[in-house]
Amino acid sequence: MKQFRAFVIKEFYHIFRDRRTMLILLGMPITQILIFGFAINMEVTDIAVAVLNPNPDTYTNQIIERVNANDYFHVDYTIHSQNEIDELFKQNKIDLAIVFPNNFNEDLVHSGKADLQLISDTSDPNTGTIIVNYASGIIADYQKEINNISGNPPYQIVATTRMLYNPEMKSSYSFVPGVMGLILMVISTMMTSISIVREKERGTMEVLLASPLRLSQILIAKTIPYLSLSFINLLTILYLASFLLGVPIRGSLFLIIIISTLYIFLSLLLGLLISTIAKKQVEAIIMAGIGLTMPVMLLSGMLFPIDNMPFLLEKLTHIIPARWYIVIMKKLMIEGLDFTFIIKELSILLGMTGLILALSMLNSKKRLE
Amino acid sequence: MKNNIIVEVSELTKKFGNFTAVDNITFKVTEGEIFGFLGANGAGKTTAMQMLIGLSKQTSGEAFVAGYNIRTESEEIKKNIGYMSQKFSLYEDLKVWENIRLFAGIYGMKDKDIAEKTDDLLKRLDFEDERNTLVKSLPLGWKQKLAFSVAIFHNPKIVFLDEPTGGVDPATRRQFWEMIYKAAEDNITVFATTHYMDEAEYCDRVSIMVDGRIDALDTPSNLKAHFEAKDMDEVFRKLARKATRD
Numbered sequence: 001m002k003q004f005r006a007f008v009i010k011e012f013y014h015i016f017r018d019r020r021t022m023l024i025l026l027g028m029p030i031t032q033i034l035i036f037g038f039a040i041n042m043e044v045t046d047i048a049v050a051v052l053n054p055n056p057d058t059y060t061n062q063i064i065e066r067v068n069a070n071d072y073f074h075v076d077y078t079i080h081s082q083n084e085i086d087e088l089f090k091q092n093k094i095d096l097a098i099v100f101p102n103n104f105n106e107d108l109v110h111s112g113k114a115d116l117q118l119i120s121d122t123s124d125p126n127t128g129t130i131i132v133n134y135a136s137g138i139i140a141d142y143q144k145e146i147n148n149i150s151g152n153p154p155y156q157i158v159a160t161t162r163m164l165y166n167p168e169m170k171s172s173y174s175f176v177p178g179v180m181g182l183i184l185m186v187i188s189t190m191m192t193s194i195s196i197v198r199e200k201e202r203g204t205m206e207v208l209l210a211s212p213l214r215l216s217q218i219l220i221a222k223t224i225p226y227l228s229l230s231f232i233n234l235l236t237i238l239y240l241a242s243f244l245l246g247v248p249i250r251g252s253l254f255l256i257i258i259i260s261t262l263y264i265f266l267s268l269l270l271g272l273l274i275s276t277i278a279k280k281q282v283e284a285i286i287m288a289g290i291g292l293t294m295p296v297m298l299l300s301g302m303l304f305p306i307d308n309m310p311f312l313l314e315k316l317t318h319i320i321p322a323r324w325y326i327v328i329m330k331k332l333m334i335e336g337l338d339f340t341f342i343i344k345e346l347s348i349l350l351g352m353t354g355l356i357l358a359l360s361m362l363n364s365k366k367r368l369e
Numbered sequence: 370m371k372n373n374i375i376v377e378v379s380e381l382t383k384k385f386g387n388f389t390a391v392d393n394i395t396f397k398v399t400e401g402e403i404f405g406f407l408g409a410n411g412a413g414k415t416t417a418m419q420m421l422i423g424l425s426k427q428t429s430g431e432a433f434v435a436g437y438n439i440r441t442e443s444e445e446i447k448k449n450i451g452y453m454s455q456k457f458s459l460y461e462d463l464k465v466w467e468n469i470r471l472f473a474g475i476y477g478m479k480d481k482d483i484a485e486k487t488d489d490l491l492k493r494l495d496f497e498d499e500r501n502t503l504v505k506s507l508p509l510g511w512k513q514k515l516a517f518s519v520a521i522f523h524n525p526k527i528v529f530l531d532e533p534t535g536g537v538d539p540a541t542r543r544q545f546w547e548m549i550y551k552a553a554e555d556n557i558t559v560f561a562t563t564h565y566m567d568e569a570e571y572c573d574r575v576s577i578m579v580d581g582r583i584d585a586l587d588t589p590s591n592l593k594a595h596f597e598a599k600d601m602d603e604v605f606r607k608l609a610r611k612a613t614r615d
Binding site: 003005009205212 | 422423424444447448450452453454455456457458459460461462463467470472474475476477503530595
């Protein structure tokens with residue numbers, strides 16, 4: 001045990017001495033969350049509006065005026081049919097459409113209540129929501145204004161909203177699980193394999209193997225510092241996501257941490273597996289970097305939705321552990337589902353862990369023959 | 370010289386597929402001896418040594434190191450030996466004393482003993498000012514001396530050196546061999562591979578490997594007499610030529 005401790009201390013020295021790498025490792029989750037977060041939470045300005053107003057009257061014209069007078073909005077198009085709305089959205093010419101019904105005036109005057117519709121593009125869910133909220137605010141202000149003048153009966157203008165292209169606003173914060181899946185894999189797999197292969201390359205591994213340390217002790221000692229780093233990063237990501245970006249953590253935090261631990265463990269094992277194959281650090285970097293990180297980014301659903309992939313690529317995503325981890329995290333964090341909804345994905349992750357464990361044990365044994 | 374046998378090898382063979390790297394070698398090393406394990410590159414020195422220290426399993430034959438069977442008791446052997454590999458084997462990003470403490474710790478020494486012995490060692494090597502220096506900023510000769518000192522720090526019965534003086538200037542090599550003599554005086558058996566033939570002269574006995582076999586094994590002076598050579602270099606060249614004629 002004492003030998004083991006001496007060895008683990010040495011591993012931490014390696015990390016602390018290599019300041020640049022350590023900064024990258026600890027800074028990566030922070031920058032990623034900030035970049036993704038602020039790209040999404042940008043203030044929305046310069047909102048182009050189209051108006052469909054079949055029966056213009058004082059009220060509708062005043063509403064349009066109010067919207068146009070607002071600094072954020074400019075009414076660019078006055079259209080005459082629903083079809084034009086789709087067309088304008090597709091050409092990316094407008095961000096919001098305001099649709100008045102034929103009998104807006106009649107409804108408002110006679111029954112005191114009229115509907116209008118706000119249509120926005122929620123393929124970027126945050127922007128879409130922000131735009132609709134701004135517009136609803138303007139309309140609510142207008143309603144107050146006319147009620148102050150006429151007094152009785154109080155008029156009510158109901159703005160119903162329609163989200164185009166992404167009605168359930170899926171994946172509004174899905175980059176957070178994606179960043180988790182990527183960073184934990186990079187640190188655990190790439191750094192572990194590099195640190196083991198470095199010992200092989202420098203010749204120190206031979207000295208260690210000729211010492212009373214057991215191979216299992218060496219390998220476990222190698223993983224401990226990266227396990228700790230991964231935990232620090234996991235907590236940083238969760239903290240930043242929930243307090244800085246307001247990403248909801250709806251499901252059980254306990255389950256999130258337990259399953260992330262499993263995923264970290266799986267990634268460490270992958271690192272060990274790579275280290276039994278690679279002889280040079282460069283090889284380890286290529287295998288972990290291009291062989292793992294790239295597929296995680298491209299095929300895990302982090303950047304590109306899996307549903308839209310061609311059949312073969314879609315099948316290929318099944319062998320990527322990060323895909324399943326990210327799905328679990330989305331379900332737990334964002335959709336707030338409970339354990340029963342993740343049993344399938346969790347079983348797959350467990351199966352993969354077992355498989356990689358068996359492979360890397362088999363491989364490291366063979367290497368010693 | 371005492372007659373305790375510390376390494377006993379009989380008919381040790383290692384095959385990689387069809388290639389026989391080590392071919393049926395048999396020899397003994399006695400305690401306190403400086404044993405030179407010579408051979409051209411690829412003659413099988415390193416493979417033979419790796420079997421003795423438990424880094425590689427033999428195909429056939431038996432060997433005992435410090436009284437333990439290399440096939441079944443490699444864990445015991447590892448506690449009783451020191452090893453310095455061909456590549457420079459300390460950690461460059463650790464300080465001098467951290468390297469010493471790490472390896473002493475791996476060999477299970479007590480913290481108090483480590484501290485005392487570290488002070489002694491640094492004084493003896495005249496390294497006291499370098500205690501907190503990162504190993505990567507030491508000159509190669511110093512690194513090698515330090516690596517050897519670390520390999521025998523835990524007072525092993527035998528230390529295995531794989532080409533310990535590669536790439537070092539003659540003056541430093543001379544100093545290095547003085548350290549080896551000192552270790553032998555402290556009753557640490559030294560088992561060293563080398564291809565510097567002048568170094569072979571420093572050994573008590575040398576074996577010369579050719580194509581995986583041990584073709585000669587004796588004291589340097591006996592070998593020179595036997596092969597009618599003026600130095601070990603000539604012995605070696607005669608042997609190598611003989612081997613190719615066969």
